[in-house]
Amino acid sequence: MAMIGTLIAVAVFLKTVSATSLGVVYTEGGMVQGENIRLGYRRHMDIFRGVPFGDIPGRFEKPKPHPGWDGIMKTTEFKNRCLQLNLLMSDTRGDEDCLYLNIWVPHGRSVSTNLPVMVWIYGGAFLVGGSMGANFLDNYLYSGQEIAERGNVIVVTFGYRVGTLGFLSTGDSSMPGNYGLWDQQAAIAWVHRNIRSFGGDPDNITIFGESAGGASVSFQTLTPHNKGLFKRAISQSGVALCPWAVNRNPRRFAEEVALRVNCPTDSRMAACLKMTDPVVLTMAGTLSLTGSPDNPLVNNLVLSPVIDGDFLPDEPDKLFHNAAEIDYMAGVNDMDGHLFTGLDVPSVNSQLVDTPIEDVKRLLASFTKDKGRLGFDNAYSTYTLDWGSSPNRETIKKTVVAIETDYIFLIPTQAALYLHASNSTTGRTYSYLFSQPNRMGGLISPYPSWMGADHADDLQYVFGKPFTTPLGYWPSHRDVSGYMIAYWTNFAKTGDPNKGELSVPATWPEFTNSGHKFLEINSRMDSSYVRQKQRLRYVHFWTSILPNLPDIISE
Structure with missing residues (x-):
């Protein structure tokens, strides 16, 4: 009997050791x-x-360090997202106590040490979002498990303030704004200070993000406050140069919010808003998400970062010297603008209704x-050059999607890649285009059969959902x-997406100011998917021709 007891004890001991x-x-x-x-x-x-990385933040203040706790904190549940509007903008969700992060650490036969670290920044127009992402049947979009397991890296996701509480600014020192960017910076700094205890290498951190998260990644590389905190960065469908990424007249919206909550708009405004x-403040930050060709939706995204003289001491295009030593990868989805076009020009999604050429003209x-x-x-002749005398329905619809994709995402991303490459000292630059067709395109769906990759279509692949939910x-x-997990994690390890533990289907060349090479990523790719000079005619129009035309003097 004693023998059986000993065997059980040994078995239990071995089980605990082997886990x-x-x-x-x-x-x-x-x-x-x-x-x-x-x-x-x-x-x-x-x-x-x-895991807490900051205290409950003060209203319209920079984040503060967490005061600490006694005993062992059980960190097995996601915390609330930051206080924000729900998707219908009819109510709020979340909490002001939201500065927490999540960490995935893979182990082989022994406990991991010195692993590369990938820190994710979520998107959501600086208005919504959470560190765990959307949840379907307990399958969280931003679960780091697949990336960590397949790529043998540590993945970190974290919360940051969004909406009014994250980005409302009076345009002066009373409420300077950018609180959400400071939260991100505090999380990155916490990871740099603490990740060694979790088996991570603090000198090999990559930040990555999509949409407003991609622009946030870009801002974090440009601010002088992050020197030495991370080594590499990946921006997916968003950079600091995007037209929606910086609000140049924050005071106007702050006054609108003040009026909605019965605060004065004079020198007492900031004090009243803080109380x-x-x-109520979050609800007052509701934005109009309706668009038209004459007032495109992108122009309504006004709760965004500001040039505050502190986090962003200057215009983003003047700050690329701060990213000179950072390896940078950036790209867009080939129909990133489709989500916006569907709201501005709804006829693009109809298989049966023509999109009027008049709508193309109004949008441009x-x-x-x-x-x-x-x-x-100049814009109209650029976009209709290949139309011929009678363009068909599909040609016109695709042109509308291309216009918004170019203006909102692709051209600013190309400009950021160009500035990164021309300012870099040791930092490498990589450009991609993601073109896996949307899974809803054609058949009986609301989407047309010619759909490419819509905004946010890349997320499910980067986070390995086809492996998590194979059916x-x-x-x-x-x-x-x-392919994407291989390129992303190789890049995080070595600064070169081709070199690491995972093999890739094509060698991805660096982006240089002479070659402008990029990789097109989809399931059919092979070595022929290395391309050059992406949409050069349109890049030339938006970055060279248009800015050099005289401004019209507004009345």
Whole structure:
């Protein structure tokens, strides 16, 4: 009998020894313990959800360090997202106590040490979003598990303030704005100081993000406040130069919000706003998400970062010297603008209804209005050059999508790549175009059959969803997901997307100011998918021809 008891004790002991885990981890605030899961033979993962990196932030103030805690904090549940509007903008969700991060640490036969670290910044127009992303049947979009397991890297996601509480600014020192960017910076700095305890290499951190998160990544590379905190950066569908990424007249919207919550708009405005209920403030930051060709939706995204003289001491295009030593990868989806076009020109999604050429003209006129008739004429001839005398329905619809994709995402991203490459000393530059067709295109869906990759279509592949939920995808989707995880994690490890533990289907060349090479990414790709001079005619129009036309003097 004693023999059986001994055997059981030994078995229990071996089981605990063989479950590779960090156990209790010491951080600057105190001890944390996450959840350990088994991935396969001799493969485990520690997951920490809800680790504090900052205290409950003061209203319209920079984040403060967390005061710490006694005992062991169980970090097994995601914390609330930051207080924000719901998607219908009819109510709020979340909490002001939201500065927490989540960490995924993969282990092989022994506990990991010195792993590269990838820190994710979510998008959501600086208005909404959470560190765990959308949730479907307990399958969170931003779960770092697939990237961490397949790429053998640590993945970190975190919350930051959005909407009114994150970005409202009076345009002066009373409420300078950019609180959400400071939260991001505080999270990155916390990771740099603490990640060694989790088996990470603080000298090999990559930040990556999509949409407003991609622009945030870009801002974090440009601010002088991040020197030495991270080594590489990836911007997906968003950079600091995007027309929606900087609000150059923040005071106007601050006054609108003040009027909505019964605050004065004079020198007492900031003090009154700071005392207003946070839910009321958040509701007052509702933006109009309706668009038209004459007033495109992108112009309504006004809760965004500002040039505050502190986080952003100057215009973003003047700050690229700060990113000279950072390896940078950036790209867009081939129909990134489609999401916006569907709201501005709804006829693009109808298989049966023509999109009037008049709508193309109105849209171009609104994007070039500072340059008046001359700007419009140049734009119209650029976009209709290949139309011939009677363009078909599909040609016109695709042109509308291309106009918004170019203006909102692609041209600013090309400009950022160009500035990064021309300012870099040791930092390398890589450009991509993601073109895996949207899964809803054609058949009985609301989307046309010619759909390419819409805004945010890349997220499911980067986060490995075709592996997590295989029944929802085809083998080709697993191919493209595998390619993206390989390029992204190789880049995080070595600064070169081709070099690392994972093999890739094509050698991705660096982007240089003479070659302008880029990689087109989709499930059919091979070495022929290395391309050059992406949409050069349109890049030339938006970056060279249009800015050099005279501005019309507004009355």
